[in-house]
Amino acid sequence: MKKINDILMTKDPFEEILMGNEAVVRAMVETGTRVIASYPGSPTPEIAAAILSIPEDRRPFYFEFSVNEKVATEVAFGAALNGNLSCAFFKSVGLNVALDSFVQLSLMTITGGMVVVVGDDPGANSSQNEQDNRNVYQMARVAVLEPASPQEAYEYYKHAAALAKKEQTVVVLRLTTHVCHARQKIRFGARSKPVPYQTGFSRANGPYIALTTMALDMKRNAIQKLRRAGQYIQQTGLNREISSQNSRGKGIITSGLTFLSILDVLEVSLYRPDILKLGAVNPLDEERVLAFLKAHDEVLVLEELDDILELRVKALAYDHGLKTKLTGKTRDEDFVGEYTPDKTREKLAAVWPDLVIPSPALPALSLAVPPRPAQMCPGCGHRSAFFAIKKALEKEDVTVADIGCHTLGYMPPYEMGEILLCMGSSAGMASGLSLFNHQKRVVAFLGDSTFFHAGLPGLINTIFNRHNITLILMENGTTAMTGHQDHAGSVIPVENLLKGLGVESILSCDTYNQSKLTELVRTSLAVKGISVVIARHPCMLKFTRQKRKQPGFVQTHVDIDQDICTQTRDCVERFGCPTFTRKPDGTVFTHPDLCIGDGSCRQTCPEKAIVFGKEAK
Amino acid sequence: MKSFNIYIIGVGGQGIGLLSQALLRGIDHAGIPALAVDTHGLAQRGGIVVSQIRCGDRVHSPLIMSHSADLVLGMEVHEVARGASLALKKGGTLVFPDVSWQPLPVRLGRSPEITAEEVIQACTVLGAVSIKLELGTLPDARMQNMALLGSVSKNALIPGVSKQHYEAALDDLLSGDLLKKNRAVFDGFAA
Numbered sequence: 001m002k003k004i005n006d007i008l009m010t011k012d013p014f015e016e017i018l019m020g021n022e023a024v025v026r027a028m029v030e031t032g033t034r035v036i037a038s039y040p041g042s043p044t045p046e047i048a049a050a051i052l053s054i055p056e057d058r059r060p061f062y063f064e065f066s067v068n069e070k071v072a073t074e075v076a077f078g079a080a081l082n083g084n085l086s087c088a089f090f091k092s093v094g095l096n097v098a099l100d101s102f103v104q105l106s107l108m109t110i111t112g113g114m115v116v117v118v119g120d121d122p123g124a125n126s127s128q129n130e131q132d133n134r135n136v137y138q139m140a141r142v143a144v145l146e147p148a149s150p151q152e153a154y155e156y157y158k159h160a161a162a163l164a165k166k167e168q169t170v171v172v173l174r175l176t177t178h179v180c181h182a183r184q185k186i187r188f189g190a191r192s193k194p195v196p197y198q199t200g201f202s203r204a205n206g207p208y209i210a211l212t213t214m215a216l217d218m219k220r221n222a223i224q225k226l227r228r229a230g231q232y233i234q235q236t237g238l239n240r241e242i243s244s245q246n247s248r249g250k251g252i253i254t255s256g257l258t259f260l261s262i263l264d265v266l267e268v269s270l271y272r273p274d275i276l277k278l279g280a281v282n283p284l285d286e287e288r289v290l291a292f293l294k295a296h297d298e299v300l301v302l303e304e305l306d307d308i309l310e311l312r313v314k315a316l317a318y319d320h321g322l323k324t325k326l327t328g329k330t331r332d333e334d335f336v337g338e339y340t341p342d343k344t345r346e347k348l349a350a351v352w353p354d355l356v357i358p359s360p361a362l363p364a365l366s367l368a369v370p371p372r373p374a375q376m377c378p379g380c381g382h383r384s385a386f387f388a389i390k391k392a393l394e395k396e397d398v399t400v401a402d403i404g405c406h407t408l409g410y411m412p413p414y415e416m417g418e419i420l421l422c423m424g425s426s427a428g429m430a431s432g433l434s435l436f437n438h439q440k441r442v443v444a445f446l447g448d449s450t451f452f453h454a455g456l457p458g459l460i461n462t463i464f465n466r467h468n469i470t471l472i473l474m475e476n477g478t479t480a481m482t483g484h485q486d487h488a489g490s491v492i493p494v495e496n497l498l499k500g501l502g503v504e505s506i507l508s509c510d511t512y513n514q515s516k517l518t519e520l521v522r523t524s525l526a527v528k529g530i531s532v533v534i535a536r537h538p539c540m541l542k543f544t545r546q547k548r549k550q551p552g553f554v555q556t557h558v559d560i561d562q563d564i565c566t567q568t569r570d571c572v573e574r575f576g577c578p579t580f581t582r583k584p585d586g587t588v589f590t591h592p593d594l595c596i597g598d599g600s601c602r603q604t605c606p607e608k609a610i611v612f613g614k615e616a617k
Numbered sequence: 618m619k620s621f622n623i624y625i626i627g628v629g630g631q632g633i634g635l636l637s638q639a640l641l642r643g644i645d646h647a648g649i650p651a652l653a654v655d656t657h658g659l660a661q662r663g664g665i666v667v668s669q670i671r672c673g674d675r676v677h678s679p680l681i682m683s684h685s686a687d688l689v690l691g692m693e694v695h696e697v698a699r700g701a702s703l704a705l706k707k708g709g710t711l712v713f714p715d716v717s718w719q720p721l722p723v724r725l726g727r728s729p730e731i732t733a734e735e736v737i738q739a740c741t742v743l744g745a746v747s748i749k750l751e752l753g754t755l756p757d758a759r760m761q762n763m764a765l766l767g768s769v770s771k772n773a774l775i776p777g778v779s780k781q782h783y784e785a786a787l788d789d790l791l792s793g794d795l796l797k798k799n800r801a802v803f804d805g806f807a808a
Contacts, residue, residue, distance in 0.1 A: 001792035182654040263677035368726035372720035374664030593758035
């Protein structure tokens with residue numbers, strides 16, 4: 001077996017099939033990145049998984065899960081001021097959390113160099129939006145490299161590290177979901193021995209205090225640094241042209257995975273426009289773009305999400321009085337979704353109808369396939385919690401969601417958590433909803449990892465301003481949604497923290513004790529001011545995986561005793577564990593592949609028809 | 618070689634990741650260039666998992682265009698119906714075990730359950746070859762993916778890739794008892 005940690009720690013050059021996220025970790029090893037910090041989030045959690053696969057005593061760098069993305073950025077920055085090449089990585093919306101610190105970085109002399117890896121999510125595969133973070137990088141005056149493939153993700157990280165070190169600055173590696181999760185065979189270089197950890201911070205390397213007029217001088221310096229980054233990008237050939245003998249005077253400017261979509265479409269096109277593939281999306285290589293524009297009659301700027309490149313290319317053409325016909329986004333839909341080969345093909349056909357050979361329409365299959373929304377796992381403690389909490393609420397009460405597995409409670413049959421913004425926002429929103437509200441009670445949900453991430457300020461505000469809400473802390477002991485990363489709750493028990501904050505009404509129980517949880521929520525709702533219910537149960541996905549590894553493990557399950565069952569269907573329609581399967585005649589069975597035998601469903605059956613299977617006895 | 622596209626679909630927890638990696642590595646062991654990508658937003662939470670593999674000298678993006686999959690591998694009946702509707706090309710091949718993990722609307726009684734026979738019938742308009750696997754009793758439901766891999770090997774569904782390549786792929790990915798158990802299921806369906 002080829003173990004990922006052995007692959008990542010290989011000494012000499014080699015070839016191996018890896019995922020984009022894993023390839024980035026090899027680049028960290030090769031570049032001598034010394035300090036790495038992150039908060040887990042899709043599409044980048046496999047970076048952390050690959051790092052954690054290397055035993056701590058063999059790991060050639062320091063790694064931590066920070067409490068949130070802002071802190072991760074600050075930790076990496078601090079370590080880089082000591083002279084260590086550092087890295088912070090996180091999900092697209094993680095940059096919003098990090099932003100207050102992030103926008104300052106280009107003003108600073110970061111002696112060790114710093115790379116920030118951000119995983120954008122065109123198509124919103126696993127995020128609450130598909131924001132284009134390229135909008136931020138111009139404001140933050142940060143150089144941004146954008147790979148199209150795992151091979152490039154590896155190479156571009158090395159470029160980003162080299163540039164960051166050379167200019168003593170921060171460089172962003174912009175990944176997108178299907179670059180992070182693509183796999184291909186990659187050629188890797190050799191690994192050198194890591195340099196010792198540095199502790200050489202000196203304020204003489206600064207200035208590091210950007211106040212009053214200093215802020216302006218530091219900005220001037222940042223502008224110069226970004227210009228020099230542009231020179232590095234030119235010299236290293238990160239922007240390249242793919243020329244064709246048969247372009248008909250047409251060209252395309254693009255970057256990232258969209259570039260590969262274009263290549264696929266052009267495999268079967270009637271002619272092939274030339275392509276300028278930008279490996280660096282900030283700063284724009286104006287010389288290169290100008291030369292490309294001058295060499296073509298028509299140029300299409302084809303970019304996913306926002307029109308960042310398009311507007312700058314158009315401004316450049318205007319400034320130079322160019323007559324090249326420029327096209328970019330023309331319809332609202334051009335701003336929406338991932339530029340898959342299908343979408344790219346459609347766009348190219350709309351711009352140049354003679355380019356793409358129309359494919360014959362296939363007959364649609366006569367299958368009405370029902371949607372399959374994600375849901376909580378069999379045995380999930382959140383399911384028991386929602387089932388129990390719903391009983392304590394009136395129809396008109398307002399429930400506020402937060403980010404985490406428990407967000408899925410908004411779906412039927414629970415329909416709890418009616419509003420969602422972002423990580424840690426529930427207590428604040430609930431407070432606003434509670435103002436002047438004497439009829440409806442307001443309940444906010446919050447997960448334990450999110451509580452530490454960004455939930456604390458909202459909660460403290462609730463206490464400080466004496467808002468009247470009930471907060472339900474869904475404590476599963478891990479960061480479950482992104483793959484069970486550790487969080488601060490393992491060191492700081494949430495209950496202690498709540499007591500320290502002066503919350504007087506704190507009730508808690510295991511969510512499998514459903515009737516007690518219903519009672520505790522009822523009690524809490526009667527409290528004026530802030531009341532907290534800790535609804536506790538370990539993540540069963542994590543728990544079951546650990547249990548399976550133990551010797552002598554026997555998989556148990558539950559059955560429905562068809563002699564007792566009167567088909568109230570509470571199990572399948574109200575409790576809603578995916579294990580319950582409905583036959584066409586209306587009878588209900590448990591699915592042997594899905595049931596984990598936790599038995600949390602048994603108390604939901606008024607007829608007591610759910611019984612443990614024979615292996616449990 | 619001519620490009621060849623494989624669309625793999627199922628539900629989170631069915632072992633799509635391992636199946637996809639075994640296929641990708643098998644193709645690589647056969648000396649054929651290949652790319653893959655997993656799309657699994659909230660897969661762990663019982664959502665849809667798709668993995669796409671593209672092989673050949675002239676493939677660029679790992680994402681397959683609609684109705685361009687030569688081979689659709691489904692781990693679950695509703696998902697194979699979804700995969701065939703989106704990805705299967707004319708004259709393509711469909712392989713799936715008769716396993717149903719009902720989606721929420723079916724469990725809530727708001728939508729009828731799709732059967733294997735309905736999928737096979739619907740795909741005849743594409744001139745598709747459908748292979749329905751009889752799983753019998755497996756030591757572990759999580760090894761259904763190995764039954765699919767075995768069937769792909771047995772029916773030589775990926776041009777240029779044979780049993781020894783998939784075996785080498787499994788050796789890369791698994792070890793010890795887990796390898797032994799998975800190999801046993803694979804061997805059973807590959808024979």
